[in-house]
Amino acid sequence: MEQRALITVVGIDRIGIIAGVTQTLATNKVNILDIRQTIVGEFFTMILVADLKQSVCSIQELQSILDEVGLGLGVKITVQSEELFRSMHRI
Structure with a gap:
């Protein structure tokens, strides 16, 4: 069964944010399915959808x-687990 998660990253922009996050995900065998990032002024924001099916850790451990x-x-x-996120945002 596929277990997907939404991962958000927010902070002041600096070198190495994407590298630090994606390297950590790769180390823990988390597959990135989709990724978007933007910088608004000095603020960095990123959201990604990740597949934890082959991960070596749970969502809580991650x-x-x-x-x-x-x-x-x-x-x-x-x-956040995708399932929980969808449940919280149902109309």
Whole structure:
């Protein structure tokens, strides 16, 4: 069964944010299905859809790992299961 997650990254723009996040995902065998990023003024924002089917960690473990990465990069990273996200945003 495919387990997908939405991962958001927000913070002040600086060199290495995309590299730091995507390297961490690759290390944990998380496949990036779609990725969008933009810079608005000095603010960096990124959202990606990830497949955790082959991942070596759960969504909760991935959130903990990315919390540490975010601290090092000076950004806030949030991981949400796609199923939970869709449930929260149903009309």
